[in-house]
Amino acid sequence: MxxxxxxxxxxxxxxxxxxxxxxxxxxxxxIGLVFTEHLDADYTSKEGKVFSFDPQAYWQKYSSLQGDTLRLGVEIGMRESTREFSEEFSRQVPFDFIICSQHMVDDLDIYYPDYYEGKDKQEAYHRYFVQMAENIRAHSFANALGHIDYICRYAPYADADIRYAEFADEIDAVLQNAIENDVVMEINTRRLGDRQALASLIPIYQRYRELGGRFVTLGSDAHTPEAVGAHLLLAYDFAEGLKLTPVTFNQQRMVNSLK
Ligand SMILES: [Zn+2]
Ligand SMILES: [Zn+2]
Known part of the structure; x- marks a missing residue:
């Protein structure tokens, strides 16, 4: 499945x-699902939303649904200052899957325009990748690195796509650190409907394969029922085309996504 x-x-x-x-x-x-609820520790959005949850309550509410078609995980936003807390949080219940993601750079949520103010694309993306590389090394408890192209969703530049050649050293560091920590790259399907975005991701995942990466998780990052499973087959073909094997996680152990 x-x-x-x-x-x-x-x-x-x-x-x-x-x-x-x-x-x-x-x-x-x-299809099967893995729920990956948000933990961005010590963070409240401008709208006053607290990106955390009670793991015990989560387990109490959903563990009866857990099984062959549903696994229960968490998506942890990576920051140096919250790493220890996040690691402890990740041990409070037996999560099946831990995605670690770079949602903030220099303690700014890159969803908002502030981060990009006064920065050209080169600087904004450079800082994003450098901190991602450091964080994925430090967050060694991660199973997968979420959406490497997250910044492209919100960056205000005319060409927001990641050009591998422009950030080759930074991206290589991210990929190498992930591989060394046995962290699998996610193919996030959110932007796969855009042909140019899709094309820009190919060299990144090709490089992942070259450096020794073999496995990927596929994730829609759905927040609504309509988005569940979006572009999943496209992501599957994308992975196959690059000789990467789609996997998921059960009790934090990698399993073939199709078995
Ligand atoms: Zn995310
Ligand atoms: Zn997410």
């Missing part, structure tokens, strides 16, 4: 999706 290994439900500050809605969307498509 193919797994969408990146799903947010109402335990995430920015999602209102019910577990049942996500699960019925998955059943219709014949």
């Amino acid at each position: 193919l797994f969408d290994s990146h799903i947010h439900t109402e335990f995430s500050a920015d999602s209102e999706m019910k577990a049942a809605e996500a699960l019925s969307a998955a059943t219709r498509q014949g």
Whole structure:
């Protein structure tokens, strides 16, 4: 069974999706899901949202649903200052899967325009990748590195796509550190519908393969039922084309996404 290994439900500050809605969307498509609720420790958004949840309450509410088609995980935003807390949090319940993601750079949420003010693309992306490389080395408890192209969703530049050649050293450091820590790269499907975005991701994942990466997780990052499983087959083909094997995680052990 193919797994969408990146799903947010109402335990995430920015999602209102019910577990049942996500699960019925998955059943219709014949796919499995991993819920990956947000923990961005010590962070409140400008709208006053707290990106954390009670792991015990999460377990209490969802563990009866856990099984062959649903696994329970977490998406942890990486920052040096919160690493220790996040690692302890990740041990409070037996999460199936831990995605670590770079949502903040210099303690600024890169979803907002402030981060980009006074910076050209070169500087904004350079800092993003340098901190991602450091953080994925330090967050060695991660199973996967989420959406390497996250910044492209929000960066205000005319060409927001990542050009591998422009950031080769920085991206290589990210990929190498992930591989050394046995952290699998995620193919986040959010931007795969855009042909240019898709094309710009090829050299990055090609390089991952060259440096020794073999496995990827596929995740839609859905916050609504309509987005569950979006572009999952496209992501599967993308992985296959680059000789990368789609996997998911169960009890933090890698399993083939199709078995
Ligand atoms: Zn994320
Ligand atoms: Zn997410």
